[in-house]
Amino acid sequence: EAGVAQSPRYKIIEKRQSVAFWCNPISGHATLYWYQQILGQGPKLLIQFQNNGVVDDSQLPKDRFSAERLKGVDSTLKIQPAKLEDSAVYLCASSPIRRGGLQPRNYGYTFGSGTRLTVV
């Protein structure tokens, strides 16, 4: 089974520029997550999709961050404009869980390798 694909692997931009990250989850996984991991900290959930709908975006800084998941498959996360404090690793994960579905929710997540963003 192919894993979660993310690109690019690294990105360096100047503050106030924009940047976009791409994620292709495991085929058939209904739920997709974007996490932000600042150096030395645990991952923090930014947004959670189920199919192409947003389930939770309560910690997404919506004045500068946006995300979409077209057709319930690939997803992009955008930052516009970037700030220095956005420097972090952006991780995408997927799981097969469907809200209201018959599957038990006791599945772990499969993570991509992440995109390391440096804002200078």
Added chain:
Amino acid sequence: SQQGEEDPQALSIQEGENATMNCSYKTSINNLQWYRQNSGRGLVHLILIRSNEREKHSGRLRVTLDTSKKSSSLLITASRAADTASYFCATDAAGGYQKVTFGTGTKLQVIP
């Protein structure tokens, strides 16, 4: 916000020794998961323990869960240099939809 807090923050042991990491959390959970992260890489799911389970094994890993104390521990037996990584506990809060929140992590160094 971080749900779990790992303890210790850092741990250094000799190869062959056992490593124990602890996790405490605040709210009722549906399950608790442990992940490993090698430097600069994505997270790898190690093991999941449900709220009605008390202990689970997977190879050299042993996880315990005490819901009355809201705590869990991860034991790695006969550690190897390749176990050097950061370990995170993650909790899926009870109720609602699946939403996993990660702790702060324990950095494990296994010295050959």
